[in-house]
Amino acid sequence: MSEKFADYKNIWVYAEQRNGKLMNVALELIGEACRLAEEIGKGTEVCTLLVGNSIDDLAQECFDYGSNKVYMIQDPLLQRYTTDGYTKVIVDAVHKYKPSIVLFGATHIGRDLAPRVAARLDTGLTADCTHLNISVKHYIEYAEANTTLNTSTLDANDPDKGLKMTRPAFGGNLMATIVCKNTRPQMSTVRPGVMQKRDKVEGSKGELITVDYKLSADDIHIEILEVVKSTKELVSLIDADIICSGGRGLGDASGFELIKKFADKVGGVVGSSRAAVDAGWIDQSHQVGQTGTTVKPNIYFACGISGAIQHLAGMQTSDIIVAINRDPDAPIFEVADYGIVGDLYKVIPEIIANWDNAEALFDASSK
Amino acid sequence: MAFKIIVCAKQVPDTNEIRINPETGTLIRDGVPSILNNDDANALEEALRIKDKYDDVVVTVVSMGPPQATDMLFECVAMGADDAILISDRAVGGSDTWATSNAVVAGIKRYVKDNGEYDLIFAGRQAIDGDTAQVGPQIAEKLDIPQVTYVEEFKMDDDRKNITVKRKMEDGYELIKIQTPCMLTAIKELNEPRYMNMKGIFAEDKDIKTWNADDIDVDRTTVGLKASPTNVFRSFTPKPKGKGIIVEGDCNKDQATNLLIALKGKHII
Ligand SMILES: Cc1cc2nc3c(=O)[nH]c(=O)nc-3n(C[C@H](O)[C@H](O)[C@H](O)COP(=O)(O)OP(=O)(O)OC[C@H]3O[C@@H](n4cnc5c(N)ncnc54)[C@H](O)[C@@H]3O)c2cc1C
Ligand SMILES: Nc1ncnc2c1ncn2[C@@H]1O[C@H](COP(=O)(O)O)[C@@H](O)[C@H]1O
Numbered sequence: 001m002s003e004k005f006a007d008y009k010n011i012w013v014y015a016e017q018r019n020g021k022l023m024n025v026a027l028e029l030i031g032e033a034c035r036l037a038e039e040i041g042k043g044t045e046v047c048t049l050l051v052g053n054s055i056d057d058l059a060q061e062c063f064d065y066g067s068n069k070v071y072m073i074q075d076p077l078l079q080r081y082t083t084d085g086y087t088k089v090i091v092d093a094v095h096k097y098k099p100s101i102v103l104f105g106a107t108h109i110g111r112d113l114a115p116r117v118a119a120r121l122d123t124g125l126t127a128d129c130t131h132l133n134i135s136v137k138h139y140i141e142y143a144e145a146n147t148t149l150n151t152s153t154l155d156a157n158d159p160d161k162g163l164k165m166t167r168p169a170f171g172g173n174l175m176a177t178i179v180c181k182n183t184r185p186q187m188s189t190v191r192p193g194v195m196q197k198r199d200k201v202e203g204s205k206g207e208l209i210t211v212d213y214k215l216s217a218d219d220i221h222i223e224i225l226e227v228v229k230s231t232k233e234l235v236s237l238i239d240a241d242i243i244c245s246g247g248r249g250l251g252d253a254s255g256f257e258l259i260k261k262f263a264d265k266v267g268g269v270v271g272s273s274r275a276a277v278d279a280g281w282i283d284q285s286h287q288v289g290q291t292g293t294t295v296k297p298n299i300y301f302a303c304g305i306s307g308a309i310q311h312l313a314g315m316q317t318s319d320i321i322v323a324i325n326r327d328p329d330a331p332i333f334e335v336a337d338y339g340i341v342g343d344l345y346k347v348i349p350e351i352i353a354n355w356d357n358a359e360a361l362f363d364a365s366s367k
Numbered sequence: 368m369a370f371k372i373i374v375c376a377k378q379v380p381d382t383n384e385i386r387i388n389p390e391t392g393t394l395i396r397d398g399v400p401s402i403l404n405n406d407d408a409n410a411l412e413e414a415l416r417i418k419d420k421y422d423d424v425v426v427t428v429v430s431m432g433p434p435q436a437t438d439m440l441f442e443c444v445a446m447g448a449d450d451a452i453l454i455s456d457r458a459v460g461g462s463d464t465w466a467t468s469n470a471v472v473a474g475i476k477r478y479v480k481d482n483g484e485y486d487l488i489f490a491g492r493q494a495i496d497g498d499t500a501q502v503g504p505q506i507a508e509k510l511d512i513p514q515v516t517y518v519e520e521f522k523m524d525d526d527r528k529n530i531t532v533k534r535k536m537e538d539g540y541e542l543i544k545i546q547t548p549c550m551l552t553a554i555k556e557l558n559e560p561r562y563m564n565m566k567g568i569f570a571e572d573k574d575i576k577t578w579n580a581d582d583i584d585v586d587r588t589t590v591g592l593k594a595s596p597t598n599v600f601r602s603f604t605p606k607p608k609g610k611g612i613i614v615e616g617d618c619n620k621d622q623a624t625n626l627l628i629a630l631k632g633k634h635i636i
Contacts, residue, residue: 083504083515107537108535108536111501112504112514112517114501115499115503115504116514118465122596124596125464125465125501126597127499127501128498143603146606147603147605148605148606149601168498170380170496171498173385174604175602176601176602177603178598179597180596181598221546223543223544224541225542226541226542227536227539227542229539298635299635309382309383310383316608321611322626322630334608335607335608336610338611338614339611339613339614340614340622340623340626341613342619342622347619347623350620350622350624351623354627355627358627358631359631361624361631366632
């Protein structure tokens with residue numbers, strides 16, 4: 001197998017940019033690619049693929065976050081993302097340079113582009129991954145710490161260096177690790193917010209390669225008439241240290257006023273369950289979960305949220321989970337580090353009122 | 368000439384109902400109802416709305432799956448689809464998205480042989496069992512037609528050639544113009560799917576066909592478990608996060624202050 005793929009080396013990150021700005025997930029993927037490159041060893045390079053128009057300055061940013069090489073494709077026809085245009089130039093670049101691994105962010109664009117690229121390359125693609133490994137040894141360590149997998153059938157000395165791509169399935173009820181043994185490159189889309197970016201080292205050096213490509217207007221079969229940004233403020237759930245989430249237990253839309261007050265007090269961001277979104281109480285951009293955003297804050301407050309598996313899928317790796325729910329049997333208490341059984345409309349105002357006093361309360365209690 | 372729409376639909380287990388057996392760590396699928404995949408219901412609904420508007424529209428649902436998926440196809444017909452095709456064969460079992468799209472594309476090519484070219488294909492954005500959102504774009508790629516995914520609004524000119532859609536983005540939308548034939552993938556914002564109706568249920572002229580691998584003349588080295596470029600290496604359930612502590616207190620205030628004391632004591636705040 002290794003013979004057959006001897007030509008394929010290096011890890012590529014497709015660095016998605018919109019309007020000349022890199023998406024955060026691109027930097028997270030560069031960080032993850034650095035980690036994977038170390039696992040592969042032997043001079044494996046982390047390469048970033050940049051596609052767009054007038055994006056010269058993004059190359060340095062990729063170097064600063066750990067990329068060794070940047071492959072650059074720029075054309076006025078690539079000013080805006082189109083499936084046709086981007087697929088064509090990316091597929092040609094992959095054919096020419098033969099990366100062993102290509103990672104995409106699982107954004108709305110990444111999930112449109114990657115399947116098309118993979119199909120044209122006739123290779124496998126694993127969607128929406130939340131964990132990646134190379135060596136079996138590291139995979140065993142991951143599995144033992146985080147999963148119920150019986151690792152006795154795995155050999156830590158196994159020389160296999162294929163990419164092991166772990167993702168949730170069946171609404172987060174099951175996790176599957178997928179491999180792509182017989183075709184190259186190995187491709188996956190990776191959920192935003194789960195991988196670690198590296199610290200920025202300004203002025204880092206790297207090699208910039210301008211890629212030859214062929215593209216004409218006839219290759220692109222759609223026309224983008226307009227790009228409309230919603231006027232609502234962007235919710236940065238992914239970067240939040242504290243998230244205060246409300247669910248159907250709020251009873252009505254005005255409940256989010258209390259949640260907002262709570263979030264303002266603790267320096268957090270407002271999240272929600274899908275039930276609250278479906279009820280029309282809050283915008284979908286606040287939704288946490290399988291079909292919303294995956295979050296990993298230091299503290300996640302779940303208020304009036306039952307803890308359905310699809311909600312848990314997006315927040316259960318938070319460092320600390322605090323649940324406030326009237327129902328002592330609510331499944332959210334199964335994953336909560338701290339649970340309060342009670343009416344959120346009575347409990348939250350007390351937390352708000354006493355928040356600034358926590359230090360004194362703690363001192364008094366430890367006397 | 369009739370305007371022909373193909374809808375790609377999948378039968379999926381209702382993942383809301385799936386539970387984990389705590390002893391074995393495996394999925395309990397017994398008694399879990401199989402349903403028409405959520406987004407696919409939106410895909411079908413949009414096709415049916417076009418059919419409501421014009422007299423000469425034919426809506427055909429195509430699915431690949433085990434024989435019991437005909438139940439789901441009956442449901443599609445009862446909603447108003449004209450006919451349905453199930454691609455079912457052991458040879459296509461265990462397919463990943465690359466192989467699934469090969470089988471569905473072979474089915475669509477057979478459809479074209481029998482009925483002539485299609486005008487429009489709808490799929491769901493993603494299926495709730497695998498959540499990959501890959502099969503739609505991969506079908507489009509192999510049919511060599513353009514695509515728009517995450518479609519939340521659809522409008523077609525009366526020339527039935529020019530289509531304008533809103534494609535949902537994380538922070539807004541794009542307004543996109545595209546021509547038939549093309550592939551559009553539907554999300555739940557697109558519409559509210561209709562219910563089945565009696566007329567649909569008892570319509571006798573509606574046809575549910577089952578095609579096997581020979582019927583669709585598919586290259587057997589491109590379908591099924593063995594042909595799939597991706598394979599499951601291991602599968603498992605996440606480790607249940609240990610149940611934490613319930614913060615007690617005589618009143619809500621005590622609960623709140625005890626929580627804060629605990630968080631402070633552990634240096635969390
Ligand atoms: C394909 C699919 C994808 C999905 N994706 C997501 C997703 O991404 N994110 C998501 O969240 N859900 C998702 N869901 C929905 C999910 O299954 C649940 O329906 C949803 O999470 C429930 O939201 P909830 O906990 O707010 O509501 P409920 O389940 O109704 O829970 C409300 C809770 O509030 C408590 N409560 C009521 N009043 C009070 C009070 N005064 N004080 C304290 N507690 C109170 C109740 O005891 C109850 O536990 C998805 C479902 C499907 C089928
Ligand atoms: N077996 C199948 N038969 C027909 N259509 C399918 C099948 N699998 C997936 N699709 C279509 O592709 C979409 C995306 O599926 P997935 O890539 O599995 O998330 C679904 O919503 C369906 O429209």
